[in-house]
Amino acid sequence: MKNVVGSNRAIYVSLSLVCFILYMNANLFLASVPLDVNIRHTKSYETISTYDSQSSSKCLSFEGSMDELVKSSKQIFITMPAKAAGSSMKAFTQKCMSNHTVMEEDNFINSEKSVLNMMTQTYELPSIITGHIYKEKTMVDIVKGATDDSLVLYINRQETDRLVSAAQTVVDRMCEGKFAELEEFKDQIQVRYPDENNRQENVFFLRKNGECTIEEDALRDVLLQQKKEMGKSNFNSLSCSVFDAIEDNKPNMVVVDYKQAGRLQKLLAKYHCPEMLDEEAVHSNRGSTHVKKFVRLSNEEGREVLLSEWMEKKRDLIEWGFGMKKDISCQGKIRSMQRELSRCDDEMFHLSKF
Secondary structure, three states: OHHHHHHHHHHHHHHHHHHHHHHHHHHHHHHHHHHHHHHHHHHHHHHHHHHHHHHHHHEOOOOOHHHHHHHHOOEEEEEEOOOOOHHHHHHHHHHHOOOOOOOOOOOHHHOHHHHHHHHHHOOOOOOEEEEEOOOHHHHHHHHHHOOOOEEEEEEEOOHHHHHHHHHHHHHHHHHOOOHHHHHHOOOOOOEEOOOOOOOOOOOOEEEEOOEEEEEHHHHHHHHHHOOHHHHOOHHHHOOHHHHHHHHHHOOOEEEEEHHHHHHHHHHHHHHHOHHHOOOOOOOOOOOOOOOEEEEEOOOOOOOEEEHHHHHHHHOOOHHHHOOOOOOOOOHHHHHHHHHHHHHOOOOEEEHHHO
16 A cells, blocks of 8 residues: 555656646746747837838928928929929929029920020029920939939829829810810811801810810820820839939939929028019919810710819729820839828928938
């Protein structure tokens, strides 16, 4: 009996020892898990914090870092696609640089010959040069040619919003019978005004009593052409070739949302034409008229809707449905750039750090 009890005690002691060892190992393991998790969380938090910090360092403010940039820049280029406050900024530049000889040719920056002529046209050259970008080469040349003391500004507008506005501008001008716009579409579009007998056969655009009606099929052809303002997009100004040039040359380049054009004018006036500081910001929209524009629907018995309503209905399918982005490049970078803008309080950031 004593041997049995002794044997049981030995087994009990052995089991207790094993349990103790397992218990200690389990505690050590459990203790290590939170520590590991904490380390991972810390690293994750540090990564996020670093990213936010880097994002913040790229953002600029009109009353701080951007003010210093403009103050220290001897030459400023202001560039943009169509329908991104360009007319307003060009009108401002014309007024601000009134004491200098400014090229009368609109958007002369797209012509190498015109740029060359400017260099010898006058001894005192304007410190602000502004123009719409028509082709990627124009932007590449500016990025490469900008000196360390130059500042390149790119005024941005979200592409779909820009396109919708551009399309309405083109239709607006065609409704007015502007020759240049009609010439672009002469093979597809006919414009007719009702005669004294009010005959309206073969009418694509109809102008009457201060209103303009466009057939839906004709509007389709206008959109497919992508001429004039519609084709002068962000993808011309900021193609992959342009982004490569920015990466290779690291210009002093800032992206500003078009809605900040008024504040930008005030800041530029502060250092380049202080006499304009007390004036209202310059606003100009050459494509705007007071003509009401309607679309006559193709498959609804001639029902007419406002052009603005038609564009809003089609907005999120217009680029895909009309194949407007088949030949674009670097859309991802442009979208990342636009998201970056939305993170900045003043909707403005240093692209060279992007």
